[in-house]
Amino acid sequence: MSDDHDHEHHHHLRESETYYAARTKALESLFREKGLIGTDTVDRVINFFEHEMGPFNGAKVVAKAWTDPAFKGRLLADANKAIAELGMRDGIEGENLKVVENTPGTHNVVCCTLCSCWPWPLLGLPPYWFKDPVFRARVVREPRGVLSDFGVTLPDESKIEIWDSSAQVRYFVIPERPAGTEGWDEEKLAALVSTEAMQGLGLATA
Amino acid sequence: MKVQHYLGGIENLGPVDVEKRVFVEPWEAQLFAVHTTMMGTGIWAWPDLRVLAESMNPLDYFKYRYYIKWLGGMCKFLVSRNYISEKELEAKTKYYLENPDAPQPNAGDNDVTGRVIEYFYTGANPYRDVAVNPVFKVGDTVRVKDMPPAVHTRLPGYLRNKTGVVETVYKGAYLYADNVPTDGICTAQPVYLVKFKTRDLWDDIPDKGDVLYNDCFEVYLEAV
Numbered sequence: 304m305s306d307d308h309d310h311e312h313h314h315h316l317r318e319s320e321t322y323y324a325a326r327t328k329a330l331e332s333l334f335r336e337k338g339l340i341g342t343d344t345v346d347r348v349i350n351f352f353e354h355e356m357g358p359f360n361g362a363k364v365v366a367k368a369w370t371d372p373a374f375k376g377r378l379l380a381d382a383n384k385a386i387a388e389l390g391m392r393d394g395i396e397g398e399n400l401k402v403v404e405n406t407p408g409t410h411n412v413v414c415c416t417l418c419s420c421w422p423w424p425l426l427g428l429p430p431y432w433f434k435d436p437v438f439r440a441r442v443v444r445e446p447r448g449v450l451s452d453f454g455v456t457l458p459d460e461s462k463i464e465i466w467d468s469s470a471q472v473r474y475f476v477i478p479e480r481p482a483g484t485e486g487w488d489e490e491k492l493a494a495l496v497s498t499e500a501m502q503g504l505g506l507a508t509a
Numbered sequence: 510m511k512v513q514h515y516l517g518g519i520e521n522l523g524p525v526d527v528e529k530r531v532f533v534e535p536w537e538a539q540l541f542a543v544h545t546t547m548m549g550t551g552i553w554a555w556p557d558l559r560v561l562a563e564s565m566n567p568l569d570y571f572k573y574r575y576y577i578k579w580l581g582g583m584c585k586f587l588v589s590r591n592y593i594s595e596k597e598l599e600a601k602t603k604y605y606l607e608n609p610d611a612p613q614p615n616a617g618d619n620d621v622t623g624r625v626i627e628y629f630y631t632g633a634n635p636y637r638d639v640a641v642n643p644v645f646k647v648g649d650t651v652r653v654k655d656m657p658p659a660v661h662t663r664l665p666g667y668l669r670n671k672t673g674v675v676e677t678v679y680k681g682a683y684l685y686a687d688n689v690p691t692d693g694i695c696t697a698q699p700v701y702l703v704k705f706k707t708r709d710l711w712d713d714i715p716d717k718g719d720v721l722y723n724d725c726f727e728v729y730l731e732a733v
């Protein structure tokens with residue numbers, strides 16, 4: 304085998320999922336040997352974002368806001384304080400939350416063109432699309448084109464308000480409540496609210 | 510100029526990949542957990558990761574998936590700070606390549622787990638309740654400065670030299686970080702919510718009346 308071939312093989316291996324997986328295992332294993340991580344830390348962290356800090360929190364907040372106008376008022380005024388009323392804790396990437404509301408004629412869209420700022424206490428971790436450079440590049444200049452990639456078409460007269468997070472505030476959107484949901488309880492309403500809708504890249508539909 | 514600072518507004522990129530999963534490969538979840546362990550135990554913080562992402566070759570930045578960039582950044586950081594050595598990292602990687610089903614060593618400090626989970630709830634609030642005298646007030650027209658390039662910035666490139674109106678003067682002051690080189694945001698200062706008309710940002714787009722909000726550190730703004 305020539306050196307060139309060898310080099311190419313090495314390069315190819317280093318850009319494979321197999322390599323990334325082995326490298327990641329190596330990192331955890333070194334952390335374990337050095338006492339920098341626990342034997343259960345990885346499982347606990349993954350479990351935490353599946354069951355404790357995720358979009359199910361945000362959906363509960365939206366359902367409450369849809370059914371309780373006074374709560375919605377407090378939420379728009381001071382989101383960190385209002386979610387505590389629901390027994391929800393804020394924390395990492397949500398120390399300073401700001402909630403905005405979609406109304407007929409005004410549609411809010413959230414992005415982070417510099418990295419991946421996202422309101423973790425309400426939505427858990429950002430999905431792939433939010434971190435993708437193509438989304439981040441396009442959404443600020445051509446939000447309607449990006450919405451169309453998500454299958455969302457707004458009425459012609461709608462104005463869009465874009466929130467590009469880059470300092471210390473994390474934004475969250477209350478989508479419009481779908482028609483025909485009068486009298487629904489909060490649990491049933493929460494099931495209508497997708498992660499995408501809570502950043503303005505989707506609509507809640509019944 | 511770093512392309513990573515100037516993503517907003519790039520054209521001709523094609524459709525967005527509407528992938529709704531957080532982790533698209535199983536190793537990404539494991540890597541993420543190691544990363545949060547580093548955050549929860551004070552080994553590093555967001556700015557360290559962002560500095561590394563911004564120092565990448567910009568073409569690689571577009572080429573590699575999000576967590577692939579994290580993996581590279583984490584390894585580089587841990588070696589440079591002597592948490593691990595390049596040699597042991599290479600040896601362990603080789604071991605797991607040859608033995609992909611080998612278990613993790615039965616060692617570690619289980620106190621770390623509780624600390625990491627508690628960190629998720631305490632976070633690291635950059636708010637500082639200090640007396641400041643904001644230079645601008647609500648309704649002021651402001652121009653975004655074209656700051657000299659820095660190792661790290663929180664100023665999106667497409668806003669440079671653009672004019673907007675102060676919508677909110679946040680109470681108190683905010684600090685970005687004090688351990689990485691930035692363009693002036695390492696000291697607590699007022700932050701403003703600034704409202705821009707998107708037609709003022711790009712004069713060749715249709716005028717739909719859209720607006721864009723961005724939170725600007727005071728050092729990034731000047732009076733018009």
